[in-house]
Amino acid sequence: MTEHFKPHDRVSWNTPQGMTYGEIVRVITQRTTFAGHTVAASKDDPHYEVASEKSSKHAVHRGDGLRKA
Structure with a gap:
């Protein structure tokens, strides 16, 4: 199951x-x-726009590729 x-x-x-x-x-x-x-x-099947802490660049990822930090 993908985390939201x-x-x-x-x-x-x-x-x-x-x-x-x-x-x-x-x-x-x-x-x-x-x-x-x-x-x-x-x-x-939501996707998520994320901002990188190092570069501040934005990208879109599916939930199954992300983990809570």
């Missing part, structure tokens, strides 16, 4: 450079476009 997060939750995710930490910026619950990519999110 809310804005301001601190999370971690794995990257080729190692574990990265950041904060949930928003919960995406409908199909949208982010940085030129289609995000196929839904209420049953």
